[in-house]
Amino acid sequence: MLLEFCKHGSNLVLGLVVVLVAAMVASGFWPLHPWLFLLGALLFFTSEYTFHRYAFHAPPMTKVRFILKLQHRLHYDHHSEPNRLDLLFLPLWFVLPNLAFTGGLAWLIWPTAASVSTLLAGTSAAILYYEWVHFVAHIPYKPRTAWGRWIKKYHLWHHFKNEHLWFGVTNPSFDFIMHSYENVADASASATTRNLHS
Numbered sequence: 001m002l003l004e005f006c007k008h009g010s011n012l013v014l015g016l017v018v019v020l021v022a023a024m025v026a027s028g029f030w031p032l033h034p035w036l037f038l039l040g041a042l043l044f045f046t047s048e049y050t051f052h053r054y055a056f057h058a059p060p061m062t063k064v065r066f067i068l069k070l071q072h073r074l075h076y077d078h079h080s081e082p083n084r085l086d087l088l089f090l091p092l093w094f095v096l097p098n099l100a101f102t103g104g105l106a107w108l109i110w111p112t113a114a115s116v117s118t119l120l121a122g123t124s125a126a127i128l129y130y131e132w133v134h135f136v137a138h139i140p141y142k143p144r145t146a147w148g149r150w151i152k153k154y155h156l157w158h159h160f161k162n163e164h165l166w167f168g169v170t171n172p173s174f175d176f177i178m179h180s181y182e183n184v185a186d187a188s189a190s191a192t193t194r195n196l197h198s
Contacts, residue, residue: 005135009089010096014124014131017099021121030114040122043102048130049174053167059197076196082159083138089131099123133170162190 006012024030056075060068074094078087099120106116136143137155151170158166165182168175175181 001139001141004085005132008085008135009131010092011089011128011131013092014095014128017124018121018128021117024114024117030117033115033118036110036115036118037122037125040102040119040124041126042122043119044123044126044130045170046174047098048126048169049167049178052169053178053180057163057167057196079159079163079196080194082194085135085138088134088138090127095127130170137169157184157187158193160193162187163193163196164190 006015021030025032052075058071060071062068073087073091078084081087102123103116103120106119110116110119133148133151134155136148137152143149143152154166154172155169161184162182165180165187166172166175167178167180172181
């Protein structure tokens with residue numbers, strides 16, 4: 001299962017970022033900045049919801065074929081075929097520019113390699129957690145913990161009950177804040193969960 005996870009998307013690259021920064025800190029080459037690591041993770045968890053709801057579920061932005069292909073690859077096709085692993089993970093061409101942008105902004109505030117790298121390691125670790133939770137939600141595997149089983153079910157409601165609800169993949173916090181949470185028994189079933197903006 002772990003080997004399958006590492007084969008896809010940017011997971012191996014993200015893992016290497018986390019390991020390299022951890023090695024630099026452990027060796028004493030860079031100082032430890034746990035608050036920057038946590039801030040990096042928090043930045044991702046905020047963007048997880050906002051990207052998913054407002055960018056990945058956005059109507060087609062243009063009639064330009066290339067842009068439409070990007071939108072389909074980033075998310076529309078994942079809803080069409082939710083169990084295809086090659087459509088599940090964030091592609092490297094999406095993750096790397098976002099990490100570079102985050103790193104550039106961080107450099108303007110904390111202009112040291114150790115600070116920026118620690119923040120990016122936190123972001124990378126959070127993306128890896130997101131990718132793992134998302135992976136487990138879409139494969140025939142029963143998570144061992146009650147939280148794991150619940151969050152898997154939570155994400156699958158988004159895919160198979162109503163794509164306008166339950167945008168959080170790793171946690172429901174922003175769904176509560178942004179009013180996109182509804183009790184599953186009270187939510188109406190959508191006919192377009194597999195067909196975003198066709």
